[in-house]
Amino acid sequence: MKEALSLPSALRAWLAEKLVESLEYDIDETLQTLWVTEAKKRRDEIRSGLVQPIPGEEALAQVRRLLES
Template sequence: MSRAILAEKLVESLEFDTDPKIQAAWTTEAKKRRDEVRDGSVQPILGEEALAQVRRLLGQ
C-alpha cells in the first residue's frame, strides 16, 4: 500500500501543462485504481510480471 501512497503523492506533485479536464480525468482514474488496490477488488502485480505478460501476448 505504501507504493500506492507514493504514486498518489507523485501525481499530486506534477505540474500539468494539460487541459484541466484531461488532468481531472487522469486524477480521477488514478484515484479509482488506487482505491481498487486498497479495497482488494484488484490485485497488483510486479512491473516485471506485467511486462512479461505483455511480451508473451505480443509474441503470440
C-alpha cells in the first residue's frame, strides 16, 4: 500500500483503473441487467421531458436537508 501511494499520480490512476477492472468480473449479471434497464428508463424519462434533471449540488443539498429533518 505504501509503495502504491508513493507512485506518481498518473501511475496511481492507472493502477486504480486496473484494480477496478479486476473487480468487474465479480458483477452479478442479473444485477447488472437491472441497473442498465433502470439507467435507460431514467434516460428516456429525461429525454421525453417527463423528468427534469437538477444539478448534482442541488440534489446533494436536498438529500442533506432530508437527513437533517
